[in-house]
Amino acid sequence: MSAVRDDALAIWSAAVRAADPERLVRESLAREPLPPGQRLLILGAGKAGAAMLAGLGDYLDAATGIVNVPAGQEGMRGSVRLHAARPAGVNEPTAAGVAGAEEMLKLLADAGPDDVAVCLLSGGGSALLPAPAAGVTLDDKLAVTRLLHRSGATIDEMNCVRKHLSRVKGGRLAAAFRGKLLLTLIVSDVVGDPLDVIASGPTAPDPTTFADAVAVLARYGLTKHVPPAVNQLLARGTSETLKVLPPHVVNRVIGSNRVALDAAAAEAERRGYRVLDLGAFVEGETAAVAAAVAGVVRSIRRDAKPIASPACVLIGGETTVTLGDHPGKGGRNQEFVLALMLKLAATPEGMAGVTVLSGGTDGEDGPTDAAGAVADAGTLERGRDAAEHLRRHDAYPYFAATGDLLKPGLTGTNVMDVRVVLVT
DSSP states (O other): OOHHHHHHHHHHHHHHHHTOHHHHHHHHHHHSOOOOOSOEEEEEESTTHHHHHHTTGGGGGGEEEEEEEETTSOEEETEEEEEEEEOTTOOSOOHHHHHHHHHHHHHHHTOOTTOEEEEEEOTTHHHHSOOBOTTOOHHHHHHHHHHHHHTTOOHHHHHHHHHTTBSSTTTHHHHTOOSSEEEEEEEOOSTTOOTTTGGGOTTSOOOOOHHHHHHHHHHTTOTTTSOHHHHHHHHHOOSOOOOSOOTTEEEEEEEOHHHHHHHHHHHHHHTTOEEEEOOSOOOSBHHHHHHHHHHHHHHHHHHOOSSOSSEEEEEOSOOBOOOOSSOOSOOHHHHHHHHHHHHHHTSTTTTTTEEEEEEETTSOOSSSSOSEEEEOHHHHHHOSOHHHHHHTTOHHHHHHHHTOEEOOOOOSOOOOEEEEEEEO
């Protein structure tokens, strides 16, 4: 690996380390300890569930509960069970996840007036915390989610629909609790950190309505394609999601994409790069975002604007890929690298002096075992038919062949994506 590639990986890795959930939980509770209570109940869901639970430290000695996590993290921490709610690498809800969610609902419903509960939420929490509404099956919800994803719906739009097909999302989990305090600690994987969107907001008030969910399906022409039970439930519009947060429920964001980007910037500066941080609010179609970033790279190379090389451009947030029919294998981070590489390859300077790395901070990118990819001028020389791979949304096989997949394994956190573009 070249020195510049080493730099790109080190900068990205610094971002991931800054979002370490165990440390974030520990520091949050050190600043604001839990009040005494009759019982301490622990629940939650997310890819960072195991690490967040470890951050509770001595509180675990008196706690009981269940946290839904991906397979590979399961086990017992005192009397709190880490429950395998889905296979690793398969970011879809399962029957095991439903069983865990129902156990949480019962735990909260049985709480006494002096009980304290802590809910641990992180990226992937929505898929790990499924509880279909009465009359809707898990397969129905899966079908809707897949249709929305393939249509390019935003995470806000997908969550709007999912919340109205659920018994836990949209504040319904909080509504089940009658104890002294429900504190939700959140490692955010959503642009802007909106409480109602992270993990589909199980402990937050929901500003969307059944009518909004119906409108989302209509907007993407999906009304006639979703299961009939879904249309029937949304049309009835009974039992709305939580609209006002009860005073005994507190939501606290302890980790975010912004935290990760700040750490990446510090590491880049330590390594001698000038930093251009494009922020944590980057959204949109992946290829379009890549094209815009390519323009920034060209300006740095030719005009030394807005900064001169050696430059590190940081891009946070989370983009989308509209897959269409019969897509190949890949993810938004792999597609970003491929799209940016091709855009620059079409310029007189090509990829000379440019290294790009894009990775999901959770270690996953789409339905693959990679977090993303890294590329430089050598990638183009090793690869074949890059444009065709991009057209088919088939970046994984391309980068597998060139040896440029980013495979750190599951990181135990999730604060969206961090992209590092080095211009030397």
